[in-house]
Amino acid sequence: MTLEHTLSIIKPGAVRRNIIGQIIGRFESSGLRVAAARMLRLSQEQAEQFYAVHRERPFYAELVAYMTESPILVMVLEGEDAIARNRAIMGSTDPQKATPGTIRFDLGKNTTRNTVHGSDAPETAAAEIAFFFKPDDICPRHE
Numbered sequence: 001m002t003l004e005h006t007l008s009i010i011k012p013g014a015v016r017r018n019i020i021g022q023i024i025g026r027f028e029s030s031g032l033r034v035a036a037a038r039m040l041r042l043s044q045e046q047a048e049q050f051y052a053v054h055r056e057r058p059f060y061a062e063l064v065a066y067m068t069e070s071p072i073l074v075m076v077l078e079g080e081d082a083i084a085r086n087r088a089i090m091g092s093t094d095p096q097k098a099t100p101g102t103i104r105f106d107l108g109k110n111t112t113r114n115t116v117h118g119s120d121a122p123e124t125a126a127a128e129i130a131f132f133f134k135p136d137d138i139c140p141r142h143e
């Protein structure tokens, strides 16, 4: 097992529904620790840049519009195999295809309004964390 950091975003709808604590509780009870956290509202440019890999996809405009609707909570989660573990806790992108008990199955509305984002690989985790946080912002929680 490897100690990893991964980026987690609680998306606008979930922040508005006031279920931040419920979502963080699921991460914590699954062994992940919050190593950094910040609430912010993404600008159009930031959302376009963050999701640039999806630029050519048909859902890109809807995704950017949704992610800029209202504030999000961005977090760095720390733990053993945090990247894969976070994705397992989140469940499949489409809440209708997600496993019961996952965040997206239990709390997601649809593929765009799917409650949370999580990095999918070590390279993307490093890039996505650097998008929102400076190295000094991250507090090691494993000591």
Ligand code: CMP
Pocket: 054, 059, 063, 093, 111, 112, 113, 114, 116, 117, 118
């Ligand atoms: P997220 O983990 O934030 O990464 C990309 C997002 O695009 C994804 O979650 C979904 O919210 C959104 N999206 C919308 N439609 C699709 C789709 N058909 N396939 C993948 N992602 C989609």
